[in-house]
Amino acid sequence: MFIVSQESIVGRRTSGPSGGQGAPRRLRPRWARLAVLVVALIFGGGTAAANGTPEEDTCTRCHSGIPQDPRWQHSYQDWQDSLHANINVDCHSCHGGDTHSSDAPEAHRGMVPVGGGDTPQTRLMAARMCGACHPDKYWGFSHSRHYQRLQEGKPAAYCHTCHTTVGSRVLTPQTIAAACRKCHDDPSPGNIPQVAETLLTHLYQVRLALAFRDPESRLTDEQWQAIAEAATAAMNAWHEFDLPAVDRALSLGTAMLDE
Ligand code: HEC
Ligand code: HEC
Numbered sequence: 001m002f003i004v005s006q007e008s009i010v011g012r013r014t015s016g017p018s019g020g021q022g023a024p025r026r027l028r029p030r031w032a033r034l035a036v037l038v039v040a041l042i043f044g045g046g047t048a049a050a051n052g053t054p055e056e057d058t059c060t061r062c063h064s065g066i067p068q069d070p071r072w073q074h075s076y077q078d079w080q081d082s083l084h085a086n087i088n089v090d091c092h093s094c095h096g097g098d099t100h101s102s103d104a105p106e107a108h109r110g111m112v113p114v115g116g117g118d119t120p121q122t123r124l125m126a127a128r129m130c131g132a133c134h135p136d137k138y139w140g141f142s143h144s145r146h147y148q149r150l151q152e153g154k155p156a157a158y159c160h161t162c163h164t165t166v167g168s169r170v171l172t173p174q175t176i177a178a179a180c181r182k183c184h185d186d187p188s189p190g191n192i193p194q195v196a197e198t199l200l201t202h203l204y205q206v207r208l209a210l211a212f213r214d215p216e217s218r219l220t221d222e223q224w225q226a227i228a229e230a231a232t233a234a235m236n237a238w239h240e241f242d243l244p245a246v247d248r249a250l251s252l253g254t255a256m257l258d259e
């Protein structure tokens with residue numbers, strides 16, 4: 001996963017909206033930060049090592065001290081509370097810009113334009129932002145009806161519908177139906193929010209079974225492996241909003257667990 005992430009970060013930096021002439025100059029410090037991240041992970045140094053040099057990152061330094069504009073869709077605190085903050089996915093990792101300038105307009109130059117309201121265009125831009133590091137999830141999403149609608153300039157769900165703006169949180173079976181019901185309000189049996197809730201419950205049951213393997217279980221390593229693969233297949237289908245495919249993958253996993 002990290003290998004993919006790093007490659008796609010570089011890919012985006014040279015070809016994305018923040019690319020162009022200044023891009024190669026910006027590569028070095030970011031690679032340096034990635035190296036720090038990798039070293040921190042390998043040696044278990046954690047976030048202290050990864051966040052070691054605050055003077056390097058003017059985004060967080062300045063933004064930690066400015067008041068939250070009520071129009072902004074996430075706050076400095078949201079970011080601090082996210083998994084991303086702990087693994088050195090900082091403001092500039094998502095937004096771009098120049099982390100070495102302490103002058104706001106200059107620091108903001110070349111940022112990915114996600115501001116200015118919640119429109120289909122900014123939703124697409126935001127999803128692409130996430131896709132730079134999560135290409136498999138983005139691939140699934142880009143094959144969904146939701147994505148197609150955003151491209152047509154019509155409202156639809158995107159990454160943040162399920163993950164919040166700064167990412168790294170996932171909806172629970174308790175909260176997913178309400179998020180879908182904002183647009184899918186058909187009350188008939190088998191409606192989308194209800195199916196989503198049931199499938200997510202099953203997915204988490206499979207994940208729990210995988211995380212806390214029952215020592216008494218008669219399943220072989222190969223069977224556990226197959227269950228893990230079923231969970232991954234379900235997650236990928238989920239990102240395509242292909243609920244029948246999620247159901248098929250999970251049925252396979254739960255059938256083995258029930259054996
Ligand atoms: C010296 C302080 C300062 C620095 C450094 C700084 N910002 Fe800002 N930022 C601000 C202020 C003030 C605003 C609100 C007014 C404005 O848009 O300029 C803002 C606005 C923003 C916005 C919203 C823009 C919009 O279009 O609505 C984003 C996103 C942002 N900053 C990200 C960053 C990132 C990423 C970095 C580092 C590359 C950074 N900032 C560096 C002070 C700063
Ligand atoms: C994981 C990616 C990610 C990280 C990390 C992140 N942001 Fe954002 N940010 C976004 C996305 C995506 C949006 C657009 C809102 C949306 O689509 O929900 C956004 C929106 C914003 C906005 C509001 C822009 C507007 O005009 O609506 C500001 C300001 C901002 N971010 C600043 C920051 C700062 C400062 C940091 C670091 C402390 C940061 N962000 C870290 C993804 C991120």
Ligand code: HEC
Binds near residue numbers: 009169
């Ligand atoms: C600069 C790279 C980068 C960007 C951009 C980025 N992420 Fe992440 N994200 C990571 C890494 C690295 C991890 C940890 C490893 C993993 O789970 O893939 C992670 C983890 C996650 C997780 C899993 C959290 C968990 O508890 O397991 C979610 C969900 C997530 N990101 C969503 C998003 C969303 C949504 C966006 C766009 C707003 C985004 N990410 C943008 C690098 C990034």
Ligand code: HEC
Binds near residue numbers: 239
């Ligand atoms: C319909 C809701 C939904 C949408 C939309 C969605 N996700 Fe997810 N995502 C989930 C669920 C549910 C999980 C947890 C699956 C699991 O635990 O197996 C997840 C997991 C993830 C993870 C963690 C994967 C891992 O390996 O642990 C990442 C990263 C992620 N999503 C990124 C994205 C990105 C990027 C987008 C937009 C392109 C997106 N998601 C759109 C529901 C969604």
Ligand code: HEC
Binds near residue numbers: 162180193
């Ligand atoms: C912002 C509005 C919005 C939200 C939120 C939303 N959807 Fe949708 N969704 C739509 C629209 C509009 C369509 C297209 C309906 C059509 O074309 O008939 C759609 C279509 C779908 C489809 C059919 C896809 C296909 O290939 O035909 C599924 C499945 C779906 N949504 C699942 C979900 C789930 C699960 C959630 C909650 C995590 C969700 N949606 C949240 C607007 C939304």
